[in-house]
Amino acid sequence: MTEAQTLPTRRDEAWRYADIDAVQRLGIAALDTWQDIAVADGETWQDTMVIGSDAPELRRIRLTLGAGATAAIFVTNTGRDFTRVEVEVTLGKGAHFEFGGVTIGGGDAVREFVTTTIHAEPDATSNQTVRAVHWGTGTGNFLGEIKVARHAQKTDAAQDFKGLLLEAGASANAVPQLEIFADDVKCAHGATVGQLDEAARYYMAARGLSPEQSQRLLVQAFLGDAFVELDDEAAREKLLDAALTALEGASL
Amino acid sequence: MLKIDNLHAEVDGAGGKKAILKGLSLEVPAGEVHAIMGPNGAGKSTLANVLGGKPGYEVTQGSVAFKGEDLFDLDPHERAATGLFLGFQYPVEIPGVSNVQFLREALNSQRKYRGEEALSGGEFLKLAKDKAALLKMDMEMLKRQVNVGFSGGEKKRAEMVQMGILDPSFAVLDETDSGLDIDALRIVGEGINSIMRSGDKGVLLITHYQRLLDVVKPDRVSVLAGGRIVQTGGPELALRLEAEGYDAVMAEAAA
Numbered sequence: 001m002t003e004a005q006t007l008p009t010r011r012d013e014a015w016r017y018a019d020i021d022a023v024q025r026l027g028i029a030a031l032d033t034w035q036d037i038a039v040a041d042g043e044t045w046q047d048t049m050v051i052g053s054d055a056p057e058l059r060r061i062r063l064t065l066g067a068g069a070t071a072a073i074f075v076t077n078t079g080r081d082f083t084r085v086e087v088e089v090t091l092g093k094g095a096h097f098e099f100g101g102v103t104i105g106g107g108d109a110v111r112e113f114v115t116t117t118i119h120a121e122p123d124a125t126s127n128q129t130v131r132a133v134h135w136g137t138g139t140g141n142f143l144g145e146i147k148v149a150r151h152a153q154k155t156d157a158a159q160d161f162k163g164l165l166l167e168a169g170a171s172a173n174a175v176p177q178l179e180i181f182a183d184d185v186k187c188a189h190g191a192t193v194g195q196l197d198e199a200a201r202y203y204m205a206a207r208g209l210s211p212e213q214s215q216r217l218l219v220q221a222f223l224g225d226a227f228v229e230l231d232d233e234a235a236r237e238k239l240l241d242a243a244l245t246a247l248e249g250a251s252l
Numbered sequence: 253m254l255k256i257d258n259l260h261a262e263v264d265g266a267g268g269k270k271a272i273l274k275g276l277s278l279e280v281p282a283g284e285v286h287a288i289m290g291p292n293g294a295g296k297s298t299l300a301n302v303l304g305g306k307p308g309y310e311v312t313q314g315s316v317a318f319k320g321e322d323l324f325d326l327d328p329h330e331r332a333a334t335g336l337f338l339g340f341q342y343p344v345e346i347p348g349v350s351n352v353q354f355l356r357e358a359l360n361s362q363r364k365y366r367g368e369e370a371l372s373g374g375e376f377l378k379l380a381k382d383k384a385a386l387l388k389m390d391m392e393m394l395k396r397q398v399n400v401g402f403s404g405g406e407k408k409r410a411e412m413v414q415m416g417i418l419d420p421s422f423a424v425l426d427e428t429d430s431g432l433d434i435d436a437l438r439i440v441g442e443g444i445n446s447i448m449r450s451g452d453k454g455v456l457l458i459t460h461y462q463r464l465l466d467v468v469k470p471d472r473v474s475v476l477a478g479g480r481i482v483q484t485g486g487p488e489l490a491l492r493l494e495a496e497g498y499d500a501v502m503a504e505a506a507a
Binding site for chain 1: 304327328332349353359414418
């Protein structure tokens, strides 16, 4: 079944910061590759992924969580061309969705996470933490839409985005979108963009750390939040290592 | 060991560059603790910042030789690896980085620069434990994030633990005594003595107060005013400054 009849344009809200040229290179067929996952009542599902190469990539995941189900996705996005991970999740009663994402890279590539979190039933919770580290004219985006249905009372949804730009010319975009029809809900979102702490870098240099080392340590600390909810230490190391490998060669 | 000759330096400020150091000369040989005192705005912290290589400071004239090398040829991290330690007046908080990780990487980075072998995790922890005990600091604090949530006194004590672990040959301590209560002052002073009192090490101790000097007992004391050293003497000079104030002692020196 073909869902996408035409390629998206920047006029589409969910594609406003995308690299449309790269989407055209991907072609319409790529837009139809939704991966559908249903997590049954009370079940737990988790996926971790490192995504990114020299070619454009698009990953689309559609999750349906039953009552009391839990799903978690942790991603390191190191694309050197347009790389987009899209997640659409529908939460059942009392379900929980956890998302931790990192975009990291220089060049002129756009990396993005686009999430649609649908709180369809009461008592569900969701938590999304995204960190973006960019240099060159690289870009990191987080477009996070949260929809709360009219009867989905006691919904607790949180989104947290932080961008770290290592040089002028890089950019980070955060687009939180809340659509709330219930009246007894908590929806928190925060977004900040900053630079490396120069005082910390000097302090670290005064103790003998080279500019590369202090940058790596500070970036590692900055990224940590995105994977703090990932219990599997080996998986967490793998995601962090992929990010820090991508950092090598970044401007200092 | 450290030879500062006719040093002139400017700092970037709101109203453009401002000259702070105006021909500062000072020599600290190995085996000496040299205290620098001086009124506010004399250039004491600027001196520490210039020696450390802090961005925003520009040396316009003069030279500093450290262990025979031109200090200004070295980047800040290379100065540290060469044996220079800078004790910060305001130690910086680094969220998300533990003291243990920070100091182990710092020490091993210095050792690598000097062509020495890296310490293993176990060797490093033993060293850190010893030095923390010396400063009566709970090892648990070293597992916490660098300076995050530390009180002013704990930060200064942590600076001395860092100094103990890194074992520099020369320390520039910028108002390490500020923010310390009387007990902590003695612990920090004794820490300086045990870590740095040695025939092949030197200390430049920047301070406002006699109290720390009661414990550390400097060999020489200099008065920094208006960006230059205006007077140098023995430990008795610090006592006179404490008793009579800068104006009186400096007026006498000028006469």
